[in-house]
Every structure is written in structure tokens, then in C-alpha cells.
Amino acid sequence: MVEQQDYYRREWQLIRGVPIVWAFAQNWERIDNFQARCDDIVIATYPKAGTTWMSEIVDMILHAGNDEQCGRDFIYNKVPMLEFWAPNVLAPGTKTLEETPSPRVIKTHLPVSLLPKSFWEKKSKVVYVARNAKDLAVSYYHFDRMNQLHPEPGTWAEYLEKYVAGKVGYGSWYDHVNSWWEKTKDHPVLYIFYEDMKEDPKREIRKVAQFLGKDLGENVLENIVNKTSFEVMKDNPRTNYVTNTAPFFQTDISPFMRKGVAGDWKNHFTVAQNERFDEDYGRKMAGSPLCFRTED
Ligand code: A3P
Numbered sequence: 299m300v301e302q303q304d305y306y307r308r309e310w311q312l313i314r315g316v317p318i319v320w321a322f323a324q325n326w327e328r329i330d331n332f333q334a335r336c337d338d339i340v341i342a343t344y345p346k347a348g349t350t351w352m353s354e355i356v357d358m359i360l361h362a363g364n365d366e367q368c369g370r371d372f373i374y375n376k377v378p379m380l381e382f383w384a385p386n387v388l389a390p391g392t393k394t395l396e397e398t399p400s401p402r403v404i405k406t407h408l409p410v411s412l413l414p415k416s417f418w419e420k421k422s423k424v425v426y427v428a429r430n431a432k433d434l435a436v437s438y439y440h441f442d443r444m445n446q447l448h449p450e451p452g453t454w455a456e457y458l459e460k461y462v463a464g465k466v467g468y469g470s471w472y473d474h475v476n477s478w479w480e481k482t483k484d485h486p487v488l489y490i491f492y493e494d495m496k497e498d499p500k501r502e503i504r505k506v507a508q509f510l511g512k513d514l515g516e517n518v519l520e521n522i523v524n525k526t527s528f529e530v531m532k533d534n535p536r537t538n539y540v541t542n543t544a545p546f547f548q549t550d551i552s553p554f555m556r557k558g559v560a561g562d563w564k565n566h567f568t569v570a571q572n573e574r575f576d577e578d579y580g581r582k583m584a585g586s587p588l589c590f591r592t593e594d
Contacts, residue, residue, distance in 0.1 A: 300324065300385040306446045306546065316412060316469040319447050322381045328392045329381055329408075334416040337401040339510065340424040341377065344474040345407050345467060346437035347429035348492040350554075352506075353377040354526050354537055356403050356425060359507045363518040365525070373537045374544075380406040380414075384447065387545060407468045410477040421486060425506060426478045429492035430590040431471050431579065432563035432572075435461045439566075440556055442466075446546040458571060462578055472582040479588055493560045493591045499523045528558030561593055 300321075310317030313326055339356060343349040350373055357376050361367040370376070378398065382391035395402060406413065417424075429437075435458060442451035448467060451457040457466075464470030481487050488509040495502045500523050507514050514522075524530060532555040535541040539554035547554065567575065 302384070302387055305385070307448070307450055309449050310465075310467060313412060316409060317465060317467055318381070319467055321385060321447055322383050324383065324385060325390075328390060329412070329414055332380065332392050332395075332414040332416060334414065334420040334422050335400055335402065336420050336422065338417070338420065338422040339401060339403045340413075340417060340422055341403065341405050341427070342413070342424050342478060342487075343405075343407060343427045344429075344434065344471050346434050346441055348427045348495065349405055349407070350537060351492075351495065351526060351528075351531065352425060352427045352490070353403065353405055354531060355503055355506060355522060356510070358522045358525060359503070359510055359512050359514065360401070360403070362512070362514060363521040363525075365521075368525070369536060371536065377403045377405045380404050381408060384544070384546065409469060409474050410481055418485065423509065424481075424485065424487040425509065426482075426487050426489050427492060427495075428475045428478070428489065428588070428590070430560070430563075430592045432567065432575065432592050433492075433560055434471060436563050436566045437556065438466065440552040441554075444548045444551040444554075446548065454566060455571070458567075458575070462575065472579075475588060476583075476586050479586075491590070496560050499526070528555065531555060532558070560591070563592065 305321040308320040311320045311323035312318070313323055341349060341352050341356060343352070353373055353376070358368050378394040379391045380395065382388070395404060438461065439451055439454055439457045442448045442457070452460075460466055461471070464473070468474065478487065479489060482489050488506065490502055490506065500519055503519060503522050503526075504514075507519075531537040539547055540549060
């Protein structure tokens with residue numbers, strides 16, 4: 299039997315070449331064999347791109363902004379994570395999802411190559427959120443510091459090297475954002491940018507609602523914008539991972555709802571790190587149609 303101490307701070311395990319949280323990587327057949335349903339809504343992201351934010355938005359859209367219904371449970375129960383598993387502590391996401399009535403909203407960080415094939419067969423709608431590589435690196439570094447399911451990140455400088463090399467959970471950011479973009483061509487994927495959500499949340503929430511076939515009035519949209527603002531979600535015990543937090547989150551090291559801004563990378567990258575990063579980024583993203591904004 300796998301015990302908690304066996305997987306805390308354990309190195310990633312490779313699944314078909316992609317580094318995955320060791321605890322999640324056990325019994326991977328449960329992921330490959332997962333049965334999607336036609337009306338599933340998948341929220342796919344590289345970690346730290348704004349998954350929790352989009353999860354709350356989609357849940358509010360589906361409940362037409364009804365505060366009482368949206369306040370019914372914690373975000374991780376309303377939107378279970380497909381590949382999640384903390385053996386002996388918390389049940390696998392696949393099991394929770396099997397018991398969840400339709401329509402299910404499913405969170406995943408899996409790259410295109412690892413998504414269970416039934417999602418492609420069932421043509422399940424996917425909302426993909428992408429965030430610029432620099433802010434994401436900073437957010438992921440602080441997350442790895444506080445999340446004991448992940449290996450220790452080391453210093454910021456050490457971490458940045460690993461991130462650029464794709465030696466972090468879920469592998470290369472570059473591959474993730476590009477392969478999900480490719481999928482927009484032959485699958486119902488709505489591709490949203492974190493920076494656009496910051497710039498004009500109402501515009502982006504309206505896009506998501508239209509994609510999900512929901513026609514919401516202005517008042518409902520306004521309510522969703524307000525209730526999903528960083529400040530409100532940071533104070534909301536059902537979204538901030540402070541109360542009833544999973545035992546592996548050490549929120550005293552770094553809070554889950556940390557800063558919620560675009561441009562925080564400037565407080566972390568040295569000039570030399572930034573130059574090296576940009577040079578490598580140019581090579582890796584050459585030919586990609588994706589254009590990320592790294593400023594406020
Ligand atoms: P920071 O660490 O930069 O603050 P995920 O949910 O994918 O794990 O992403 C977490 C990141 O999204 C964190 O970024 C978190 O603060 C930010 N975030 C969460 N809710 C947000 C909101 N309502 N508005 C803006 N950013 C939010």
C-alpha cells in the first residue's frame with residue numbers, strides 16, 4: 299500500500315516522456331480508460347495558467363450566476379481534477395468524476411498527447427487557458443515551494459533552468475501551449491489567454507458563455523465578473539484553498555491565491571536570466587502563431 303510519506307516531495311514520474319506528479323502517475327490505466335461523456339466540459343491548462351479562475355467562471359456560467367448554487371461546494375469538488383490522486387488521503391479524480399452527474403466540468407493539466415482518447419471521440423468541449431511563459435514560471439515556482447506533492451523546486455535560478463528544459467510537472471510549457479493550439483483546428487477548443495482575462499474579464503467571460511451555448515444578460519455577466527475577481531476569490535473560502543485545504547498544500551510558505559497579476563516576472567527575473575530566456579523562447583516558439591503578452 300502506498301503511504302503519504304512515499305510520495306511527498308517525490309521526483310516526477312515519466313508517463314510517455316512527460317513528467318507527472320508521482321502520486322498521480324500510479325495506475326495510469328485509470329486515465330487512459332477514462333470514459334468521457336458528450337456533454338463534458340473540459341478546462342485544460344498548463345499548471346498555474348488560471349485554472350481555478352476559469353473553473354469558477356464556467357461553474358457560474360452554467361448556473362447563470364446564481365450565488366446560492368455557485369456557493370454549494372469547494373471548487374475542487376465542483377470541478378474535479380481528472381488525473382488527481384493522493385493515495386490513502388484523497389480519492390482519484392477519475393472515481394469522483396464517474397460518480398458526478400452530467401454535465402460534468404473537468405479540470406486537467408494533461409498535454410494533448412496524454413488526454414484520454416474518449417474526450418476526442420465524444421467531441422467534448424474544451425476551454426483552454428494559456429498564460430505567458432514568464433509569469434507562469436514565477437507562479438509555478440511558488441506553487442512548487444508550497445505543494446508537497448511536487449519535488450522541491452530548489453532556488454529560483456535552478457528552477458528556471460528546469461522549467462526552460464521542460465523538466466517540471468506536465469513537461470514543456472512550449473509544447474503544451476502549441477499542441478493545444480493545434481487542436482483548435484479539429485476539435486471544439488476555445489483558446490483563452492490569462493492576460494486577456496485580466497484586461498477585460500467581461501469580454502472573455504462572454505466568449506466562454508457563447509462557446510457553452512449560454513445567453514447571459516448583462517447583470518448576470520457583471521455578477522460573474524465581480525464574483526470571480528482575484529480579490530473576491532482570494533477571500534472566498536470555497537476558492538482560495540485556505541480552509542479545508544488539501545493537507546499537502548503548505549499555504550504558510552506561499553498562498554494559492556498569490557498575486558493574480560500579469561507582469562510579476564519582472565520582480566523575479568534578473569536581466570541576464572531574462573536575456574537568456576528570450577533567446578531560448580525565440581528559438582522554441584519560432585513558427586508558432588501564438589503571441590503572448592508579458593506586460594500589465
Ligand atoms: P499567481 O501565482 O501569479 O498569483 P491555477 O489555478 O492554474 O493553479 O493558477 C493559479 C494562478 O492564477 C495564481 O497566479 C493565482 O493567484 C491566479 N488566480 C487565481 N484566481 C485568479 C483570479 N480570480 N484572477 C486573477 N488571477 C487569479
